Amino acid sequence: MKDRIRLIMEKENLTPAKFADMLGINRAVISHILNGRNNPSLDVVTKILGDLDYINPEWLINGTGNMYKNGIDPESIRKEPDLFNQREIFPGESKRSAENHEDTSLNNQEVSTQLTENKQVASVSKPEKKITQIIIYYNDNTFERFNPY
Template sequence: MKDRILRIMEHEGISPSKFAEEIGIQRSAMSHIISGRNNPSLDVLTKIMQRFTYVDTDWLLFGKGSMVKNGITKIEEPNLFRENEINPPIVQVEPEYRKHTEFSKPEITTKNTGIEQIKYEERSSKNVSKIMIFYSDNTFETFTPEKNKKE
């Protein structure tokens, strides 16, 4: 049955993903049918027969007779886009310009802030005697200034 479905796709000139889209099933389901992993369900077969009305039901289901029903050839459905693909209309598009909106300029006000006096503080009489650094691995280092170091 997968060979007959492939023959319909070949007759239509469409890919498996486009065929799945045409009949309204997921592409993965179509891929499973083509690979032979799954057989087409009744729902899939019904959708094929509804979409491709020229296909003979006996041929699709049992492989008997010809693919096309008696005297019916492929029905070409009107496609609005196909004609435009061949002869695309030439349309000149005028660029849209943004309308300018005038905004009032905000008033700039300045605060008269007084100049702060920098206060100079003399150093305290305290001196650094030791600096300890603790690490995450529970080790530490101790640093002492040279002038306070006892020898």
């Protein structure tokens, strides 16, 4: 299975660190899997299949069948960002949600340019602090205690 995970990373142009970050798992987990020290846990397999929903589970687990689910075009899986398309669209994400994201970011920019009003802020008074005791420690393991009263 480690070779199939390595192939996924290769096809997705991901380093082990970026792959682990994308899945939300510790980077050492991926490192141990790729080095053959550990086998992937059910949690790791579940996260891979959840985040990369176009990967064929049979292929990932058993190595049988195609890497991608039926009807998935490997060439259209990731759209590389360019000058006009700075946001990557993943297969599980609809074009509509990508447009909503862009609309939201524009709305946030408009909100940030609005003028703010000057408002008076009431200060909270804190009780006055008073020194109650000072202790000085010396390097010969003795000390002196001073009280201000």
